[in-house]
Amino acid sequence: MSSAASLVESAKKAAAFQAVDEHLLPSHRFVGIGSGSTVVYVVDAIVAKGPDFYGPMTFIPTGSQSKGLIRAAGLKLSNLDERPVVDGQSVALDVAFDGADEVDEDLNLIKGGGACLFQEKLVAIAAKKFIAVAAVKDYRKQSPRLCTKWLTIPIEVLPLSAPDVLTRLRAMGSPKPAVRSGLPSKAGECVTDNGMWIIDAPFPPLLLPKDLSSSEDGSGKNAGKWEVSRLAQELLRVPGIVEIGLFHGFNGNQAVSLGQVGQAQKPVAAYFGTADGSVDVQLAA
Numbered sequence: 511m512s513s514a515a516s517l518v519e520s521a522k523k524a525a526a527f528q529a530v531d532e533h534l535l536p537s538h539r540f541v542g543i544g545s546g547s548t549v550v551y552v553v554d555a556i557v558a559k560g561p562d563f564y565g566p567m568t569f570i571p572t573g574s575q576s577k578g579l580i581r582a583a584g585l586k587l588s589n590l591d592e593r594p595v596v597d598g599q600s601v602a603l604d605v606a607f608d609g610a611d612e613v614d615e616d617l618n619l620i621k622g623g624g625a626c627l628f629q630e631k632l633v634a635i636a637a638k639k640f641i642a643v644a645a646v647k648d649y650r651k652q653s654p655r656l657c658t659k660w661l662t663i664p665i666e667v668l669p670l671s672a673p674d675v676l677t678r679l680r681a682m683g684s685p686k687p688a689v690r691s692g693l694p695s696k697a698g699e700c701v702t703d704n705g706m707w708i709i710d711a712p713f714p715p716l717l718l719p720k721d722l723s724s725s726e727d728g729s730g731k732n733a734g735k736w737e738v739s740r741l742a743q744e745l746l747r748v749p750g751i752v753e754i755g756l757f758h759g760f761n762g763n764q765a766v767s768l769g770q771v772g773q774a775q776k777p778v779a780a781y782f783g784t785a786d787g788s789v790d791v792q793l794a795a
């Protein structure tokens with residue numbers, strides 16, 4: 511491994527270990543495990559705490575990769591739809607950890623660079639607390655606005671809807687949306703854990719509500735740029751789009767105060783491993 515690559519891995523590991531130390535408590539019983547290369551170190555951090563710590567916990571995956579990680583680590587595996595039901599509701603996960611492709615200054619995320627986003631969003635919103643972890647190539651993913659460094663939004667679509675979804679995306683201002691290829695590992699399209707395809711849709715940098723001028727005409731746009739939550743809402747209205755890689759809106763703490771528990775998509779904190787070995791923690795305002 512080159513020294514640059516090993517620096518990236520050390521940074522991911524540092525971010526993951528600190529995130530687990532600060533947010534996984536011995537009292538926790540249900541824990542969400544996301545997807546991607548950084549989450550591998552989240553599982554390592556949990557295992558490092560020892561069986562007395564993690565033995566009473568059950569781990570909920572976000573796809574086939576994280577299921578494999580949980581199994582290989584010898585942690586107790588379950589599924590989102592197999593949690594105990596109390597008072598007619600599935601119990602909330604105590605915490606969920608996941609990676610991210612880009613994080614803006616309000617902790618909105620782009621996810622899905624590795625074609626996992628749908629189950630990740632279901633796990634994130636089922637958790638009382640959602641924590642994002644990222645590192646070096648990943649800390650460059652920390653930007654004031656989404657679509658600044660990670661230039662496309664991954665969108666999961668029903669395969670037969672792809673041609674029409676592409677047309678609608680172009681009409682919404684995405685210059686060159688494209689179905690993601692499975693190459694080099696798979697000929698043809700990239701197929702998700704849910705049997706869907708991914709469209710990568712470029713958009714100009716996404717605005718935050720505070721960027722919308724008072725003269726905004728109600729379209730959720732300024733000078734051709736979309737506000738992140740407004741774009742998310744419009745995308746989810748397009749028939750054929752199953753889910754999008756924008757995790758936006760409010761976090762778990764805000765959801766509790768708004769009475770919208772079970773709707774939070776944003777993390778309460780993002781941990782970025784940096785090139786000098788330290789970890790930069792971005793907290794919700």
Ligand SMILES: O=C[C@H](O)[C@H](O)[C@H](O)COP(=O)(O)O
Binds near residue numbers: 547608609621624648
């Ligand atoms: O589709 C993949 C997931 O959303 C990942 O969590 C995201 O792409 C970050 O992955 P990594 O930790 O490998 O940078």
